[in-house]
Amino acid sequence: EKGTYPHYMLKEIDEQPLVMRKIIQAYQDKQGNLEVAADITAAVREADRIYIVACGTSYHAGLVGKQFIETMAKVPVEVHVASEFVYNMPLLSEKPLFIFISQSGETADSRAVLVKIKEMGYKALTITNVPGSTLSREADYTLLLHAGPEIAVASTKAYTAQIAVLAILANVTAQSKAIKLNFDLIQELGIVANAMEVLCDSKEEFEKIASQYLPFTRNCFFIGRSLDYFVCLEGALKLKEISYIQAEGFAGGELKHGTIALIEEGTPVIALATQENVNWSIRGNVKEVAARGANPCIISMNGLDTDEDRFVLPEVHELLTPLISVVPLQLIAYYASIHRGCDVDKPRNLAKSVTVE
Ligand code: M6R
Numbered sequence: 001e002k003g004t005y006p007h008y009m010l011k012e013i014d015e016q017p018l019v020m021r022k023i024i025q026a027y028q029d030k031q032g033n034l035e036v037a038a039d040i041t042a043a044v045r046e047a048d049r050i051y052i053v054a055c056g057t058s059y060h061a062g063l064v065g066k067q068f069i070e071t072m073a074k075v076p077v078e079v080h081v082a083s084e085f086v087y088n089m090p091l092l093s094e095k096p097l098f099i100f101i102s103q104s105g106e107t108a109d110s111r112a113v114l115v116k117i118k119e120m121g122y123k124a125l126t127i128t129n130v131p132g133s134t135l136s137r138e139a140d141y142t143l144l145l146h147a148g149p150e151i152a153v154a155s156t157k158a159y160t161a162q163i164a165v166l167a168i169l170a171n172v173t174a175q176s177k178a179i180k181l182n183f184d185l186i187q188e189l190g191i192v193a194n195a196m197e198v199l200c201d202s203k204e205e206f207e208k209i210a211s212q213y214l215p216f217t218r219n220c221f222f223i224g225r226s227l228d229y230f231v232c233l234e235g236a237l238k239l240k241e242i243s244y245i246q247a248e249g250f251a252g253g254e255l256k257h258g259t260i261a262l263i264e265e266g267t268p269v270i271a272l273a274t275q276e277n278v279n280w281s282i283r284g285n286v287k288e289v290a291a292r293g294a295n296p297c298i299i300s301m302n303g304l305d306t307d308e309d310r311f312v313l314p315e316v317h318e319l320l321t322p323l324i325s326v327v328p329l330q331l332i333a334y335y336a337s338i339h340r341g342c343d344v345d346k347p348r349n350l351a352k353s354v355t356v357e
Helices: 008-014 016-026 038-046 056-073 108-119 134-138 157-176 185-200 203-213 227-243 252-257 276-291 318-339
Strands: 049-054 077-081 096-102 123-128 141-144 219-224 246-251 268-273 295-301 311-313
Touching: 008 016, 008 318, 016 157, 016 185, 038 056, 038 096, 038 123, 038 141, 038 157, 049 056, 049 108, 056 077, 056 096, 056 157, 056 227, 056 318, 096 108, 108 123, 108 134, 123 134, 123 157, 141 157, 157 185, 157 318, 185 318, 203 295, 203 311, 203 318, 219 227, 219 252, 219 276, 227 246, 227 268, 227 318, 246 252, 252 276, 268 276, 268 318, 276 295, 295 318, 311 318
Parallel strands: 049 077, 049 096, 096 123, 123 141, 219 246, 219 268, 268 295, 295 311
Antiparallel strands: none
């Protein structure tokens, strides 16, 4: 039930801090250490390469998950869109492990890949929000998102839950390989939950951004580098699916290779700047688009901010920034949709579970 909320999407955005805390609880043992079933960490540890397969928002979470697994657990990862992977499989490694990420656990494109790789004799782990779903039943292992039912077609809390669970999986696998990490993930996820709360309490700011930048625009670009780029892909998908504004996410460095030709007087460009090592280069990209007439909106993180920024996010661990930088993008998309009179929870032409290939 959406209770006093006007839309499920807004309720689900607001539930994100609580979902983070639930996940921290669900993946903790009695001593308060993070825990994932030993056969799952063994499967990750023993794989020579991991293939993450997913669609839409879940694919975007997979892109972030790749960074976690490679950085923390030191296992190489490829991320694939299920509908492409099914007929255009890369040359597989000798001991692959497949990870399917799916909120519903019913997505037909992902299931087609699962059926195929099972026939080939490979093992699969499904990360899903729905216990007993098809992808969960047919895989060898399951990790649950504990996000509660997600009703709005636009996925929000499932995305952040997927990223948190992938972080925990990477972290616990690293521990099982005796890889030393210089941060405490439980503590860092707690900081994330608090930061999400601050953002959920700043809704008017994001409503203002939506009304300042997006009410009449035909298109909107999201730019970022590194982890921010992946969140830009997700921010663009959110905006296009519920407001019907043509939106694209781009890697900052790619702009000059073509996309910058699309910038016109007043084109909104939302830039994420949460990564220290690319902070100055993404700001350089903002200057390039601004010089061509764009209307830039920089969302940065505390400690990396400058006077030109439109919103400064509370500081969280650098690897975990996607968990919080996505929240403003979800809220901006939500308000853009409302301002344009669109059906937020049930956008045209879309279904919550895509059960046809
Ligand atoms: O249930 P799944 O996670 O497998 O669904 C995958 C996509 O269909 C889904 O994420 C879709 O892109 C959402 N509408 C995005 O908001």
